[in-house]
Amino acid sequence: MHQAAKAADPGITVVWPGFVNWIDRKEKVPRIHTLYRRFAEADDGRGGHGADWGDAIAFHYYATRDDVRQFVDHQESMLATRAALGRRRMPILLTEIGFDQSVGDKVRADTKVALICRWIALSAAYGNGFIGLYSYESDTHLANPHDDPRTAAAIDEVGRRVAGATIRRAALLADDSVWLELLDGDATVRI
Numbered sequence: 001m002h003q004a005a006k007a008a009d010p011g012i013t014v015v016w017p018g019f020v021n022w023i024d025r026k027e028k029v030p031r032i033h034t035l036y037r038r039f040a041e042a043d044d045g046r047g048g049h050g051a052d053w054g055d056a057i058a059f060h061y062y063a064t065r066d067d068v069r070q071f072v073d074h075q076e077s078m079l080a081t082r083a084a085l086g087r088r089r090m091p092i093l094l095t096e097i098g099f100d101q102s103v104g105d106k107v108r109a110d111t112k113v114a115l116i117c118r119w120i121a122l123s124a125a126y127g128n129g130f131i132g133l134y135s136y137e138s139d140t141h142l143a144n145p146h147d148d149p150r151t152a153a154a155i156d157e158v159g160r161r162v163a164g165a166t167i168r169r170a171a172l173l174a175d176d177s178v179w180l181e182l183l184d185g186d187a188t189v190r191i
Contacts, residue, residue, distance in 0.1 A: 030079065097116075118191055
């Protein structure tokens, strides 16, 4: 597939499979995700490995808790995984993000919207080249931006604030809000 995609468009980005890796509260983070290691080290039958057939690492994040720290744990684990695989310069793309069904229907809508906006800001701060909000017109995964104008507006607003911006510094504050310092003048954003 990699060769066919590059033959059609040499500038296309081919991404590794995006795995969902649950991190239990008891696990030490950051941790190395074993599915990525298995894919990267898999024999391709031609003298290479799975890692040779992609330009970026994709990952999926589904929240199983209603706190922003879980996102940070997953992101730090992706950075540790990328480093462990010797791919420190390979871009990371967050190809799916949302709430897991085990928690998505239990989180209040305003909390859910705040977390989604913070995930977007943190994803940008971590330098992810892409963030794909996963929704299929359901309140479970993404607070249903299709039918809730307030949710759509909040997601759109934070997207406009960070899209194309250069983030100099970022912090997760004690109240779980996200603070960003942008290169654009002395602009700061708190989400």
